[in-house]
Amino acid sequence: MNAKLVAEHVGKTFRQRHRWVTAIADLNLYVVENEFVSLLGPSGCGKSTFLMMAAGLDFPTSGRLLFNGSEITGPSIERGMVFQSYTLFPWLTVAENIRFALQKRSLPRSRQDELVAESVRRVGLEGFEQAYPAQLSGGMRQRVAIARALVYRPQMLLMDEPFGALDAQTRLLMQELLLRVWESARTTVLFVTHDVDEAILLSDRVYVMTARPGTIKAEVTIDLPRPRTAATESTPRYVELRRLILEQIHIEAQRAFTSMAS
Numbered sequence: 001m002n003a004k005l006v007a008e009h010v011g012k013t014f015r016q017r018h019r020w021v022t023a024i025a026d027l028n029l030y031v032v033e034n035e036f037v038s039l040l041g042p043s044g045c046g047k048s049t050f051l052m053m054a055a056g057l058d059f060p061t062s063g064r065l066l067f068n069g070s071e072i073t074g075p076s077i078e079r080g081m082v083f084q085s086y087t088l089f090p091w092l093t094v095a096e097n098i099r100f101a102l103q104k105r106s107l108p109r110s111r112q113d114e115l116v117a118e119s120v121r122r123v124g125l126e127g128f129e130q131a132y133p134a135q136l137s138g139g140m141r142q143r144v145a146i147a148r149a150l151v152y153r154p155q156m157l158l159m160d161e162p163f164g165a166l167d168a169q170t171r172l173l174m175q176e177l178l179l180r181v182w183e184s185a186r187t188t189v190l191f192v193t194h195d196v197d198e199a200i201l202l203s204d205r206v207y208v209m210t211a212r213p214g215t216i217k218a219e220v221t222i223d224l225p226r227p228r229t230a231a232t233e234s235t236p237r238y239v240e241l242r243r244l245i246l247e248q249i250h251i252e253a254q255r256a257f258t259s260m261a262s
């Protein structure tokens, strides 16, 4: 097994004023090369916290987080990140936004142009290179964000609810686009979401997280054939997988609700 990302007993505790908050406790997971894995859980369960650590922008307070077998010590161009909110520079064009990350490296301008063009093509933004973010719809902006994360040709994409702010129609189109990107770029994806259908439609495997402190409650293999379309959602296996995951979430939500009330 060729594991890209491995979390071993990962814990994360934050200091909030005078108290400590455990956001994540004893979290174990792995993502194999070329796999599409989702981390599914309720709001506040530590999904973003985990992704930040996988990106190397924050660190576990216990346990270990490994990428290609080595402990993550900081950000790397091998791991591209896509956030939920639009993180583009409004004063830069689409092409300039995508190019921005490349400028830190001493790549010749012609090579930068090639990589930007490749990224633009992958997400179907041809013709919009000179547009500014304000001129684009939400879905288009997230395409730019994906293109920007892809421009380094990272080994892995880390995505934090990237379609959470989009309407249902656009979201479906973006999910299809992401699957095409994943297949053509042959990359590995760890995708954070609180949407069960999104997790099932996209993933090879889904990790269901518990409410805080976040840990893995269940691991579900999504053995639905690809390519998956809107029609996949009406197959018996889809319905069964959905019920299985919802059951886990329901038990968990009840537990969280009860502990809040007490």
Ligand code: ADP
Pocket: 014, 015, 016, 021, 022, 023, 041, 042, 043, 044, 045, 046, 047, 048, 049, 050, 212
């Ligand atoms: P999710 O992304 O699943 O909604 P988060 O990872 O954002 O959840 O947050 C998990 C918990 O950790 C929350 O209770 C949040 O308040 C806490 N938390 C996250 N980041 C910080 C931080 N930088 N400082 C203090 N507490 C934090």
Ligand code: MG
Pocket: 047, 048, 049, 160
């Ligand atoms: Mg979050």
